[in-house]
Amino acid sequence: MIEIQNLVKRYSGPAGDITVLDELELKVLKGDSIAIVGPSGCGKTTLLNILGTLDIPSSGSVSISGKSLEGMDADERARFRNHTLGFVFQQHFLLPQCSVLENVLIPRLAGDWEEGEDETRERARKLIQELGLEHRLDHMPFQLSGGERLRAAVARALINQPALVLADEPTGSLDPSMGDQVADLFAQLNNQHDVTLVTVTHNMALANRMGRVYSLENGKLRQG
Template identity: 40%
Template structure:
């Protein structure tokens, strides 16, 4: 029977060379995420969270192990093939927003579709942009540049941009790190609503206990290894997230 998981990692390792020294960032990571999940991965700095998201997001390749996304083995593909998978199936939300300063809100949201050179007409794309902007509370700001927006509004633009390609998976790397408490709550509530109403699968890396409290599943990584399930609660508590 075929797997129902959206993504599966099996025995993933990632090694780097610093001069002549080998550094193991990931050490045999296994992970399964089903479609529609709202999951966070916590861990101290240097534990492997960002490396894990980079591999899942097809921004990097594992040294060894198997990675299956949406039923396709992608871990053994070259970087051009990984870029195609990334553009078709994955959206990204970054803590630094990564908006293009010379483009307005509407242009930033539609930018991934322009890069992909989709066959969709400009009028149809702009209609989807407007609808998505309205869904995240940005419709009045479509013609504003990023420097005219608050931090929370910029993150809303980043969320809409991540969703415009209708990805199977959205990865969020510390999405609340540069936001105050009230704005973080608003952004998390928005992502939960999108998860619930549109079925978008979210996978976060975070240090933020507020994000963990909103998650439906919380995992912990330490020293490049996933902490076993029975130790998750203890590890999360030790990390200050409960």
């Protein structure tokens, strides 16, 4: 599902270049779930952004689902992102003026989908129900608890039936015991939706429930 070879990412800053990712290698098979841990600033979000086609490597190769990301132009990247990837961010970025159902439907607005509108709405309702939020369908984000917001964000990440879900600190500022709940949720995604999962987290309860745990150190991934 993911193959990264010799990935280097440098940023130039006021004090010169910094190398955040340094000849990093990674292989993830379809259906795997992995966690990436490491101290603040070690490059976890940078790596996820590159996998998410939101940022471009300085050098090296990245392919997802057999497609090489290097050759894609901006349109192809946008299409790939929309069709193949699902994102869950730390600050869930739900639109405050939209209900749970409307938020889940947002990724559907861009792109040319064959499925009819009614069918999509029905699928959105089902997803929301699966995630235990059916009683919050018409609630606005401010009327949800932190965990409920996360579940809405996960439903939104799944609406386009992605092959790969990228999650950056999904437990966010939720209390530490949320690690287990998020892990249950992700196990469900992994099993029922056959989704490959890469999650960046500080929460070891969550990390240890993933198939493999990597730590990002000095620009490289180390398993264990």
